[in-house]
Amino acid sequence: MKRYRIGPIESLPVQTGRVVYIENREIAVFRLSNGEVQAVENRCPHKGGPLAEGIVSGNYVFCPLHDRKINLKDGLVQKPDIGCVRTYPVELIEGTVILGIPVKEAAISG
């Protein structure tokens, strides 16, 4: 696992997403109302919508293009639609958000 510093938690507004590019990946980072931070690939499996722009509710995001509902914790698209997006592990250490990219994959895409 390769780790990246995203920045202080305050740089992420609550209930919304921001985009970060790491190793040619476009990742959407969300700070939820309960304080948790989740990160997923910024691409809806349906038609590639930018999830960071979607409405965030609890731990779900609604894709801004066609309203697919996606669970940010496991990346699963909710019924009756199907599919999933890749999730990335996030740690919160003393107010700093750290994002992990699996090493094997990092090597492939890098």
Add this chain to the structure above:
Amino acid sequence: MNKKKLVLIGNGMAGINTIEHILKLGNERYDITIFGSEPHPNYNRILLSSVLAGNAEMDDIILNNWNWYEENNIRLYAGHTVNRIDTENKLVYTDTGVCEPYDELIIATGSVPFILPLPGADREGVIAFRDIKDCETMMEAAKRYKKAVVIGGGLLGLEAAKGLLNLNMEVAVVHISDYLMERQLDSTGSEMLRAELERQGMKFLLSRQTEEILGDDRVTGLRFKDGTSVEADLVVMAVGIRPSVQLARASDIEVNRGIVVNDYMETNRPHVYAVGECAEHQGIVYGLVAPLYEQGAVLAKRLCGVETAPYKGSVISTKLKVSGVDVFSAGEFMDGPDTRSIRIHDEWNGVYKKVLVRNNRIIGGVLFGDTNESSRLFQWIRNRAEMTPKIHASLLGLAAEGNGSGGADTVADLDNEEIICGCNGVSKGDIVSAIQEKGLTTVDEVKGCTGASRSCGGCKPLVTQLLGHALGDEFDSAGIQKEGICPCTPLTHDEVVAAIREKQLTHMREVMHVLEWNTEEGCSKCRPALNYYLGMVWPEAYADDRNSRFVNEKVHANIQKDGTYSVVPRMYGGVTSPEELRRIADVAEKYQVRMIKVTGGQRLDLLGVSKENLPQIWEELGMPSGYAYAKAVRTVKTCVGETFCRFGTQDSIQMGIDMEKKYERLNTPAKVKMAVSACPRNCAESGIKDLGIVGVDGGWEIFVGGNGGVNLRKGGLLCKVKTREEVLDITGAYLQYYRETGQYGERTSEWVERMGLEHIKRVVVDDKEGRKLLLQRIDIALAQLVDPWEEIVRDAGIRETMFEEIKASSL
């Protein structure tokens, strides 16, 4: 355990549906490889006619996008045609040199259009109507040529003809029979269909047999056997389809008209199966989608070792997908010596219904003009239901409409296996168990849970009946009419607004808590609605919640399909200046805007802008936001008016500018488009606007509730006034009343119909005291508004968190 290799030849609806069934059964047995000749993922071929008719984009009809294959670990060879199967060694070969072994092989090669072997059939401009490419050829031809001839007056031919008509071509349909769709309609239904299509502008050449296609390189016309001829720049052959069986035949698989299969879709070769339009089951080759899905379900279970009932053939139904014409046909429809029929022929309303009965069982029927009963009729036909006095009464329209007990009895008779929603393959059993296990009570909940009624909505009546049947007395029939805002609450829009006022609710969380929302933070439907209602009821106290707004309203630009945005600055009344145009041109060049487009609302749209450039562009434009993205007052379109026009009776431009300056930025339940014309020639199209003004000698007429979009509607005359001030006041009062009573998402065209124009007149025009109060309230709302572009340009914090990406650093 090593997985077995499953190979599918044919990347179309029948084959992919089989694969989807296999995946649903929890595929652990197979590595799946798919070969498809077309360079596209699986798309909905049935909807090609909608693409042609301009009702859908190519992208909209993709059923399984590229990601779907990847996510399910399916190897797809798109654009590779399999040209040989070695059934001895279990190998398939393609024209591109791929060789793939299989353990199990599905052939789903579909069918090919039948091209009449006429002299000249190979000329340029002679095509079939089968795939995306044909569709593109037709759309391209429509741009350059005028005259189209469709050969074939069946389902496909008429859909193609309608599409070409929509593309502004002159269209003639040549048909060999005296009657259109003679395989689905009797002469009465067919005559009515022809009359309706002629009214829409289609021409017909019936009982004609084509002898030759004329022209040198490109087609110029057709000559018929009777010696007559017709000119044509484009000829579409839609005379039928043939199962695509060459590959199977060349590979020693038994072929009759189609590839011969048994009740489990097995061919005569072990481990080789066929489904869809290429397969022949008990002498029948099906060319419609529902049977293909039924076959796919059986085959998937067979391949996964799940017990299944054998496929016993399908009863088919047909619906013509041509706007403005409702035609349904299923089973037998021609009278015979042993049949009796129930017939309703209402020429005044253009409705025709015919139900055919043999030995007192319903065996088929035709509906024209009113196809509301098609799903029920189809169920009766499938089940060979007995003709009862109750069914008879309901066909004649004598029984009470809605969820009468007659309906419930009918759904009760259905087997659990029966498919209720043909689009999404949802059975009665699926729906009933979802209702029981998850405690569903509304059609919307069933839709959300099972997908039934989600695509075309045709099965809604049946789903409603199932709910009534499954819930019995608990079923609140009134509740069907009463739709909640979203699945988070059973409350309607009106109930929520009333509660916000009465209980003095001022925050979103408070609303959700007090009104017992069943989700923690709502959803993408209710959050924007609540944000609007709270802002409307408490304009001064409520702080707008940016995160409850849809992306366009959040970033103040229109998101496009590729994730870029478009920028539409405000041009009051559609008037601009050389200086403004220069700035727009400079910005467009500097930021490499992909396209500048004149909008329908008389403004300029800068398309293809990346999100991070938005604030700089706004700053350099130095113009206010045109709100082209918002549920708000959009534009006021104007005609040139008396300043220049020789017919103008009023200064429409200045009136438009005054209205736009006064009411710009105002949030409304749905977008509001306005227009001002200076005379009844109405060049600004005031008759189809949410509010449209028409100047007449000595005054102004005000029209409301018009719509030029989805719900095309002519505005109604609200009143006639004399002065500029009166126009502004009536406009303000009307807008405010709409804001206060409109449901979020409801356009004024729907709102005016719901409230009644007379009622709105009384409130906005007749009640002068009431109007004063409405105007006071709208002034308070207007006072809160600032230009969002300027606000963001000035706020570095918002710019960073909303528009810039995060810079990560490696640890």
